[in-house]
Amino acid sequence: MTEEQRKQKNKKDNGLLAKAAIIGVVAGLLGGGVSYAGLNAANVANNNSSAGSSATTSSSTSSNTGETGSVTSSSKGTTSVNKSTTSSGTMTAAYKKVQNAVVSVLNYKYTSSSSSNSDLYSMFGYGDDSDSSSSSSSKKSLTLYSEGSGVIYTTASGKGYIVTNNHVISGAAKVKVILASGKTIAATVVGKDATSDLAVLSIDSKYVTQTASFGDSSALQSGQTVIAVGSPEGSEYASTVTQGIVSSPSRTLTYNGNQMTVIQTDAAINSGNSGGPLVNSDGQVIGINSMKLSSSTSGDSVEGMGFAIPSNEVVTIINQLVKNGKITRPQLGVMVAALDELNSYYKKQMGISSSLKKGLYVAKVTKGGAADKAGMKKGDVILKADGKTVNDVATLHNILYNRKVGDKVSLTVQRGSKTITITVALEASK
Template identity: 50%
Template sequence: MKDKNNINQILKTILISFVSGMLGGLLVIYVVGYRPNNTSINKYESPKLVYDQSKHAGLMTGAFNMVKDSVVSVINLQKTRKNNLFTDIFGSKNDKDTLQTYSEGSGVIYYKNLNYAYIATNNHVVADSDQLQVILSDGRKIAAQKVGTDPETDLAVLKVNSKYINQVAKFASSKNLVPGQPVIAVGSPLGSQYATSVTQGIISAKSRVVNVVNDQGQVTNEATVIQTDAAINPGNSGGPLVNEQGQVIGINSMKLSRSGDGTAIEGMGFAIPSDEVVNILNQLVKNGKIVRPKLGIRVLDVTDLTRKDKKRIQLPNNIQEGVAVFSVDSGSSAAKAGIKAKDVIVQIDNDKIDSVASLHSKLYKHKIGDKITIKVIRAGKYVTLKASLQ
C-alpha cells in the first residue's frame, strides 16, 4: 500500500510539472507574439504603407489646381558695374555693366492671345528694372516686357510670348466678399526656390484703408485693400488671392509685420481688390499709364508744420489738420481756381481733407474735367473756391 501511494505521488508531481510547462510556453507565446520561421524578437520590421482612404483632398485643393499654372515668379534684373582694383581707382571706359537679380516677386497670367500673354503684378516688384524675366510653373524661364505701371495703386502689367502659356486665371468681383470667407494666397515667398507656394486663410476685412508709403517713407496715398490672415511673405507680392472657385479676387501687395510701437504682428496681409485691379490693368494695357487729375500744387500736412510756420500763414489755433499749400504751378487747375501759397485746404466738396493722403484719395476718385468745390483757410478766414480738374 505504501509503494502504491509513492507511485501516485510521483505521477501527480510529473503531471503538475507537465501542465506548468505547457502553461509557461503558452504565456511566452502570448507575451512576445507568434513569430514564424523562428524570427528573432529583436529584428526590425519595416512598417507597411497602406492606401490613403481619404474621401477627398483639402477644400481649397481644387481652387489651387485652377490657378497654379497661371502663377509665375517675376525676376527683376538690374545692371551692376563690373569693377576691379584698377577701375575702382582710375576708372575705365571699357567697364561693362552686368545684369544681376535685384529682387523677386510673383505675378499671375490673366489673358492670352495668339502672340502674347499678359501678367498682373505689383509695381514695386518691377520698379527700376533693366530687364525682366518670369519663371513659369514648369520651371521654364522666359523674357518679359513692361506694358505699363502705376505706382499709385502699386500695379503693373507685363507681357510674354504666349507660346508656353497653358493656363490663364480668371478674375471674380471683390464687391461681395465677406469676412470669414476662405481664401488662398499663391506665389513665390522668399523667391523662386519656393515658387507656387500656397497658404490658406480667411478674409479678415473686405475693405480696409491703409496708407501707401513711397521709397522716401512719405505717405502718398490711401488705399482700400482686402485684409487676410493667409500668410503673405516677401516674394508673394504680385501673386493672386484666390477664392474657393479658383478665381482671383485680389493681388497680394503688402503685409504688416510690426506696429508703430514695434510690436510684432502675425496674420495681417493685404491685397488690392480685383474690381480695382481689372480697371487699372485695362487702362495700363490701353495707355501704358494711368492719367489722373491733379490740382498742380505742392503741399504738406498741417501736422508737419512748426509753430512758427502756422503763425506765418495765420492758421487759427483750433485747426489741427489739413493740407498746407506752399507753391502753385502756373496755369494749373489750382492757379485758375485762385488757390494761393499759404492756403490750407480743409475740404473738397463735402469731404474733410485732413492729410495729403486724403487729398490724393479724393482727387483720384474724379476724372479729368470734373468740377470740384474747395474750401481753404486763408489768413485765418474760410474761402470757398471752384476748380476744374486738369
C-alpha cells in the same frame, strides 16, 4: 483588483497623461513635429490604460464602433491605408483653377566692376572716357536683384499678359518669369504705375497653358476664406499656397504718400508673395497681394496682417496700362478717411458730428490743388460724388478713374450743420 487599487491606478495614469500633454504643448512652441509626437504618445497611453490587457491578447481583427468613434484591432499589429480618404477640398479646387497661371517674376539689374587700372586712373582725375581700352576694363553684368510673383490673366495677339506689383519690377534692366512648369523665359514690361503699385508684363502666348479670371472684390465679406499663391522667399518656394480669411474687404492705407484701399487678410504673405493672386473659393482672383505689416510703430512684431489690391481696381488699372502704357490719373488734391473706419474718440477729436455715420472725412487739402481752388476745406465730409454715395476711398477712386483730366466732378459735402455742393475741375496727378 480592489476599488481602492483601481482608483490609484487611474490617478497615476491621468497624471502621466497630463504630463505627456504638457510636454507636447511646450514642445509645440519649439517645433510642430515634436508636439505631435508628444500628444500622440499621450493618446497611446490613454488608450492602453482604458483597454487593459485585452489590447495585447486579441486573436482576430475586429472593429467596435461607439458614439464617438471606432476601435480597430489586429492579430499581427499591422495596419493599412484607407483608400476612401478624401484628398481634396473646396480650396484645392480653387487652387487648381490658378496654379498654372501663377509665375515667379525675376528682377535683374546691372552691376558694374572695374579693374585696378581704372581705379588708378580715377585717383588722378581721369574718367571712364579714357581712350585707352587697356587701361579701363569697367564691365557691366546683369545680376538677379529681387524676386516676386505674378499671375497670367489673358492672352491677345500672340501675347500672354501678367499682372504683378510695380515694386517687384521697379528699376529692372531685364525681367524674366519662371512658369509653373519651371521654364524660365524673358518678359517685357508693358506698363507700370507706382501710385497703385501695379505693373503689366507680357510673354509669348505659346507658353501660356492657363489663365486666371478676376472676381468681384466689392462682393467680399469679412470672414470669407481666401488663399494666397506665390513664391515667398523666392522661386525656390514657387506655388506656395497659404490660407486665411478676409479681415476687412476695404482698408485704407497710405503707401508712398498715396492713399490705397486694400483687402486685409491673415493668409500668410511673405517677401516674394508680392504680385501673386489672392483667390476666393470659386478660384477667382479677388486681389493682388502687395504688402504686409510685420511690426507696429512701437516695434512690436505683428502676425497675420497682409494686404492685397482689390481686383476691381486692378482690372481698371491694368486695362489702362495695356492700352496706354501708363496712367494719367485725375485727382482732387485731398487726403480723406472713411468715417466707418474711425472710432468715436477720433471723431470727437476731429469735431465730426456723431450723427454722421458714412462718408469721407477730408483730413488734408493740398494747397493750390483742384479741391483747394474749388473751395473745399479741411474738416469737410464728402457724402456723394456725381450723385453717387461714397463711403470708402475705393469708391471715390473708381469714380475719378472713369473721368479725364479737366472733367468737372460735383461733390455733395457736409460742412458743419450745412450740406453744400462743390464743383471741382480735376487736375492731373503729379
